[in-house]
Amino acid sequence: MYQQSPSRHSLVSSIIKITQHFSDMTYNCITTGDQSELSLRQVTSEELLSTRPMNKTAMSSAWHQSKRGRGHRRKEQGGANRDRLEEQKAEDSVPRGTCLTMCPAYELRQREAQNRLHRFEMVAGTERDRLPRADVSRAVKEYSRPAAGKDSTRASDLRPPSVLLKTVCYLVDEVAASSTFQPWTEVYSFVFDRLRSVRQDMIIQRVSGPDCVAVLEKSVRFLLYASYRLCGQQRQYFDPRINDTHLQECLSWLLESYRDGKHQHQEQFQALSLLYNLGSTEAIQHVLELPERIRSSPAVQLALAVSRAHMERNPVRLLRLAQRLDFIQVCAVHRHLLPCRTDLLLLYSHGHSSRNCRYPLQRLARLLFLKDTLAAELCQVYGVNVSGEWVNFSKSSFTDAASGDLQCRSMHEPLDDEQWNCSANSVIQGCA
Template sequence: MNMKRDSQEMQIFLLAYLTAKMANNSQKFEVGVEGCILSVMEEEEQLCKEDREKNKQLDDQLDLQVRALTPVADAVKQFTEKLQAFCHRSRHPRHELPVKNFFIEGDRIMFLGFPSSRGSFRVGGAVIAGQSPDRSDSAVLGGAWLDQKLPQTVKQHWRTLYSISHSRRRGQPVERDFRQHHNQGVWREVQEERRQESIPRGVCLSMCPIRELQDREAQNLLHRFEVLSGTERERWPRADPSGVVKEYARPAAGKDSTRPSDLRPPAVLLKTVFYLVDNIAASPTLRPWTEVYDFVFDRLRSVRQDMIIQRVSGADCVAVLERTVRFLIYASYRLCGEPLRLYDPRINDTHLQESLSWLLECYTSGKHPNQEEFQALGLLYNLGSSRATQHTMELPERIRSSPVMHLALSVSRAFMERNPVRLLRLAHSLDFLQSCALHRHLETCRRDLLLIYSHGHSSKNCRFPLHKLAHILALDVPLTNQLCQAHGVEVRGDYVVFSKTSFTEPEAGKLQCAHFHDLVDRKQRDLTVGSIIHGCT
């Protein structure tokens, strides 16, 4: 009996042991599987992130290639047309013999067919009745009588022949004069007409071509800002015709991007930009703003693509580029410090530099009311750039002497002289958008200030007031304390102790630029996004 009981207890013990062992192994297996899944998900997310970055870089490179090759394609097309015309003339020759010698002997009035006071004037086989004036023959040939009696075409050809005959008398080469006078102007007109005909002109009067709208609606590729209200929860949301905007499409082989029905004329492009600014970027209900930025950035890129294809210039081009530059400068400030997957400052900077360069090139022809503003923005955004400084020095005196340009030049000079105290003092005089353009240099400026003070006030007995340093840095006291600690500068209560040996560079990511925007934030006040982008500040 005891043996039987011991056997049962042993079996129960073994069963409990095996159960515990299985539970322990299952737990370890679950932990291992979860770790593998997390690592795979992280790798997949990293690959997706790298893929998106590569696609964006490829898009930028292709944009540059399209912009660089568009003039070459037009030149090749013109050359092809000229070659075809030359081959056609070679197969079907129609030569015109040049005028070698032109002499008028005897009475020129009789030669022209005026034998009496009433006669006829013969040109190319046609007979034109007219009155012979009671003047000398030279007055008839070049005088006011021709202006009154003959058609415009006949008068032009007659004056040409008249000038050629006198050139022959003076010993000048008649053939060369005739060809230059007759062919030069005509050739220029033909070339200009061919150039204008080779440039595609858009005929789409809506913000999005009908074909693209239908394709994106059928493929469920509409952005949530473009969906018709009330259909958001449907399986296939419908498009809002008044809210769909043509998206940017990367050029591809076999895809015709010059179809007139897919291109918007300049007036429609400007209307599209106004819609993006007023209804999307400035909307208080659309959130988050990173998504708003991504949508507006892509649609503005499509607008510039249409402008490049159509070679748009003039007032509409300037108006579009001015709002684009303001939007990108404001976005560089507002989205500073956002995760890279939501906002890439390098891509934003690339498109901002391209748009700003295009805009400044448009300013070279004619007068524009906002030229001083954007010349100053370009200089403030590119502080320390020798190219930007040289461009500013080559501007006319009336632009360089304007108050806004004088202030921007003073800031640029302080930056190049490494005078951060003067630069920060001048920064208080900048308006909001100018401060947005300058804000990416403020971190470097404050770092240089602390480095200079660490060498200039390096002493164990020297105490620098913390509130005074905060005023110079244009920060509040807690942020100044945080900035000093990040650079190894010792803070003792309400004083700062500088030492040239203790200054260090902050660790990567320790200082968030968005936390040091007090200088810019104070200037925004009640300004709306729409008023900032439209320049109504």
């Protein structure tokens, strides 16, 4: 006799009894991404009964989804590999200079044959010859504008970073800071052009690191000093706007280079940048975002105090703080001092306007951060009456009509050539 098949009810009861003999604990392998972990979880009889075998449609969907996931991961890995290869290829394509002299041999021969040598580059005694000879130890590569069809990336025409730094040291320390080369307007023109050529080589080779920072620091000091010494000169000798453009470019590049790590003179040049750009909210924001060790340094704190006084239109406090600056910092801030002195005279002309009120000239000169004679000249320009050692303020007599023709150079401390050369030697080389 064939045994009768059990009913559905009895089958369900048997399954429930079997599952109750277990501890209802089972290992369940959960697969997540590319990793599998073994976790312990409780499985109830209801879950066991509700389990159904996966149909063909669900299996196909899961298989395609898994395939798409693997393909997406392979695509991401392939994209990352391509990016690395492109970066490596771009790095390998950057030209590397092989010229070990300050001026490439090809350019030196060409300029010598075309009589285009600067007199600072000629062999002594040949200046009056029809074709003066070039002094290899003094000739420096000149700046040339990029032109169509001109290859500016030849390795033999590019100087490596160490040679570029050596070139800048020669230009700044031995030419600009020397009393041998005169007049200084011609010195400025020569050094300015050759420094521009140095930066051109740096850009082509994507130079970075300590050599780049050292080159930019010396360039900034030179351009700051030139902006002070040549202030008020005729445009054919010195254009302040062009000098300002190149100085701002050097400062921006230098501050960006400081992000790569710690540098010895970073605090000083962060302060110089803020002093040169008084009134700029971007400059203030940049300083406030600096690390605490830099922001709390004495140089940066003093620059922040000067900047705050300038923003608050407090000329008395600003000029008092300016007297605590060193010479190179004064060079950076000097273009803002004349408007500040004008504001102070306007303020005092209204605050001390009285026929019977006399103000000591010597005390006013200290407030203006000027010598007594220069303070008296400035008062006369703005209509402030000076009588001997006393100043009589009057708001009705004050005028700033002539301030547009007044050059801030006239308010500089008068220096002769020897004093200028001494200051150049200490300031440009970083001793002051």
